[in-house]
Amino acid sequence: MAAKTTLLQGTLDLLILKALIASELHGLGVSRRVHQITNGTFDVRPGSLFPALHRLEEAGWLTSSWGPSETNRRAKYYRLTKAGRKQLADETTQWNRIALAIAQALKA
């Protein structure tokens, strides 16, 4: 199990948006994908993930639809909206800038 690294809310949003860039996923799928793209560093608890998904949907960056799942019960699938893609691009640029600045500061 990876060490517990705490995530700021902003970065969780960023990861979720990134996770959905390729395809639409349901909640569990998003959690798996985040685990995958961070190479196991981040394991998002459902208690944080689902509120974040609903929040991002309210903000207009995700949209959802119902579809079939592995079990009998229907599942809610999320995907990026156009605004969501733009938000992802903006936040990525922002993050890179901050990371660069901090890295430089720590190097000096």
Next chain:
Amino acid sequence: MPVISRLAALLKYLRHRGQAERDLEDEIRGTFERLVAEKVQAGLTSDEARRIAAIELGGVEQVKEQVRYAKTGALVDSVFQDLRYAGRSLRKNPGYAAVAILTLALAIGANTAMFIVVNAVILRPLPYRSPEQLVMVWTGMPGQTVPGRSAFGTVEEWRRRSKTFADIAVLDPISVTLTDNEGAERIGVARISPNFLPLIGAQPVRGRSFSNREAEERRRLILISDRFWQTRLGGSDDAIGTSIELDGLPSEIIGILPANFDLPGLNADVWEPSTMFPDWEARRGLRGPGSWFVFGRLRPTVTVDQAQTEMDAIARALDEELPASERNLGVTVIPLSVYVVGPRSRLALWMLTGAVLSVLLIAAANIASLTLARSAGRTREMAVRAALGAASGRIVRQLLAESVTLVAISGLVGTLLAAAGIRLIRAVGPLDLARLNEASLDLRVLAATVTVGLLIGILIGLAPASTVLRKNLFSGEESGRTVSGGLAIRRIRRALVVAQFALAIMLLAGAGLLVRSWLSIERVDPGFRPERILSMQLSTTAVEASAQRANFYDRVLEQIDSLPGVESAGLIGDLLISGGSEQVVTTEGGAGTTSQRLLLRRDEVSERLFATLGTPLLGGRFFSIEDGPDAPRVAIVNQTMARQVWPGSDPVGRRFKLGPTDSAPSWFTVVGVVGDMRRQGLDTEPVPQMFEPLAQNPSGLETLLVRTSSDEPSKMVTMIRTAVGRVDKRAPLYGVTTLKNRLSADLWQRRFQTSLLIGFAGVALLMAAIGLYGLIHYAVATRTKEIGIRMAVGAQAGDIFRMIVREALQLSATGLMLGLVGALLMGRAGSSFLFGVTAADPLTLTTVSLLLSAVALAAGYFPARRAMKVDPTVALRCE
């Protein structure tokens, strides 16, 4: 704006909660089930899978709760946080908070009290059926100040001929003597036509009303008021069917009227048929002016103007058919609501409302200004919060939370003040303002108060909030220079101060004019000497013959005159009156007789009445013992009557009669002329008055006036009562008070209004002063550097002082100009309240202008002194 979309989403969520819950259940529990399925597929047992999945998920219900919280709970939480922060911020600045809450509470309280009164008196519809259809019909042309009552026959004609009226009813208020085990007393009675109650839309709550036939048969049946039933008959269930003795005859109670059923100013305990007049047969055929109040109900689609037009035509047609003495001078139709609360009272109320609203505006402006100054000092704090990630919407919300909290607290305190204020108004307010007793806190008032409060709160909070939003917060960290938020804010604050002064001047001018009116009225000579006179009502029991009544009065006066401490005593119908009635007066001239119509007041008086009152005799003589019942009819007239009826000549010795030349009444010979007595109030011109000797026309109800030699006339009351009792134990004697009290009661309304306006003006001036002081003080505090520079290049302390003071005076002078214009306009609108002064009275306007300038000077003086003391070296150094 994200705030808006979040709110929209929140509302949508709340509306479709049921569906949202189902969705959430599906989503979360579905996730759990999928987890379990995966693990089972990986080889775990069902139970193991469920256990591990539960740990990984964290519990379905918990997750659902966290999602729900993200949607709504966070918002609520942050609002609470804002409120708590607002509370803390206010507590850290107790001075600001106290000033703000106090001023706002006073202003809101005053406004709420005003809403309550206006609501009760003007806005609420009258408590009758379809009150918009009810009108009153008066004789006399529209616009004539004293509306005249009509005679019965005329009303019947109107009723028969009119098509616009659904029905017309009449009412005549009189008083009779009620005799029971405890003695005799006068009570108010309303004599009404049988269709009166149905017309108004009222019914007895118990029993029934009398029918047309019963009225025709002149059966002694009465209805009693709820108050009468409760206080005199103890609210007993078998009151109906019992009899009470009125004017010596028994009357049977057949019905009880609802509680609070009454007409304003009426106070009738008993309601009986119009036919109860002893002289009914003669009275019913009379035409022309009379004593009946006429009420009409218009047909549903008829307007008052249409009714007026029709009545004009009917009145003209009638006039052509009738001889001169039976004519009415035109007809006026007035909506009942206008009669109940006349245009003058309405105007007064609306003007008071305007005054109170302006005080509220001044208060709000002050608080907004203070808040602006405060917010400027918090620019740094706002910048830091923004840097920490607060959305600008959140910051705005937090500022609004503060001002809304302020207003909420003030509103609460203010409403309590209003409730107390209403009690005060009802206790000492103008007694004749109709429906004031219905004034209470109700839903409409509460809604109005809350709305006003919210608007004020948003306005106050928005001012600093808007500056926060506009600035680029990241670069907003300029230390001293732009602290005041730049030119825009300063301009706003200066404009606010000017507006405050303008409003203050208007209120001050109004108050000053009212005070001068008041003083003018107090100086008016009433025409008699009211000091040390006791006044009381006296009547003879039952209907007795004139000789017996005259005898009774003689003996009463005799008894009283013999009391020690009594200088003299006299009797008159009523000293303080509300008007005269229209009469035809015929006089003998050189070429036969001439008749004219006159508004005339007629009274019978005892011999010594004028001596008791101290009315001056201008010609001829007073009445004497020779003017007895068998002697020729004589009269004394007042100066106004002498001037109107016998212009340019001496009326003493001349004859006149009331009625056309060949009518029944006998001729009077004028034996004396007395000075005018102002009996309708000190501010009303006296009407023509004529007086007859009591011996020649003793009526059943008199006012007894006793001039005592002591300065506390009330001490003599018991003695007088005993003296009257010696003559007739059962004679009712009531309404005992001093004449001075009666006179000052008349002036109540004026005194009340004047005091109110003085209060408002004082408060407005104080608040304007505070506003100016705050502005100048702040300006000095932030211009320390500039002042330092000026001093460094050679300005003297005196120059600095003058510079600051000049700024204060400039602002107040602008406000003064604007305010004077407003005061002139206001004075013209309210000129009916003024007495003895014009709206543009130079003395008043000059005085208040000087007062305002002095206050402005004082407000600027202290900051100016501070400015003078600035040490240039320190000022230049500090940054």
